[in-house]
Amino acid sequence: MYTVGYLGPKGTFTKMAVDGLFDNVNAEGFATIPACIDAVNDGKIDLGVVPLENAIEGSVHLTLDYLIHQVRLPIVAEAIVPIKQHLLVHPSFDGELKDITSVHSHSHAIAQCHQFIHKNLFGAEIHYTSSTGQAAQQVELDGGTIAAIGNELAAKEYGLKIWKREIHDYENNHTRFAVLQREETPIQIKNVENQGYKTTVLVTLPRDYAGALHQVLSAFSWRRMNLSRIESRPMKTGLGNYFFIIDVEQEYDHVLFPGVQAELEALGCQMNILGSYPTYLLSEDINTVENK
């Protein structure tokens, strides 16, 4: 049986992703994303599931930066998870929205609900936690007039009341999660919808010059390789120095990708493959506890 690490404690969206992807695994919660990645890298667990990007708030920089700068582990699968954020309170709370004095959650969850907070919880203090599950645990412990933003699974795990459902500011809220493995061996995924393959590459430019990024992109475009995302992250070596993280919508092959790599290297760029993996879309039902 695999041991699969996730950002804990119980009741996080990452745990939901694990439940949606795997049957019969031993799921182990970690307090932080780096702790989970390190455990995979040290061979303490078989797989790790970490958030990569949210449709409303964008990239999870902690994950990207840790994978780029600290621990290079291949991405072996991706799960796209529908995210429904609810306002959770202690069962003893019987006030109104205006009575809530503080809201606890993960920074990404808070960001997905900024408008709701601005309009309805104006004046409530915002407390950032390491995960939505941790915020729910805090409400269970402290009670009173504090609230958490999190999912139905967290409400169930910590015995909380869902005070208001679906408070995220935009519909179609999804988060992409990456499955990491140290040595790539076939993994067993539940019967969920396969959306095709992606390959994620990391490109470093030699220096900043006119048309550099255009040249990089044209190596993909004339080969008709479709890109679904391009993002720059600081190299952390000084202002103006960036990596480009590029998602290509196809599986790695031994013709097109080496061709791109040779072309980029001739320009003085570096290209590394962060993973070539199947992508799975989890169903909306995953947000409803009764359906699991």
Ligand SMILES: O=C(O)C(=O)C[C@]1(C(=O)O)C=C[C@@H](O)C=C1
């Ligand atoms: O806090 C959680 O529940 C997580 O799994 C983390 C996380 C994230 O990092 O984006 C995952 C999904 C949601 O977008 C909000 C939070």
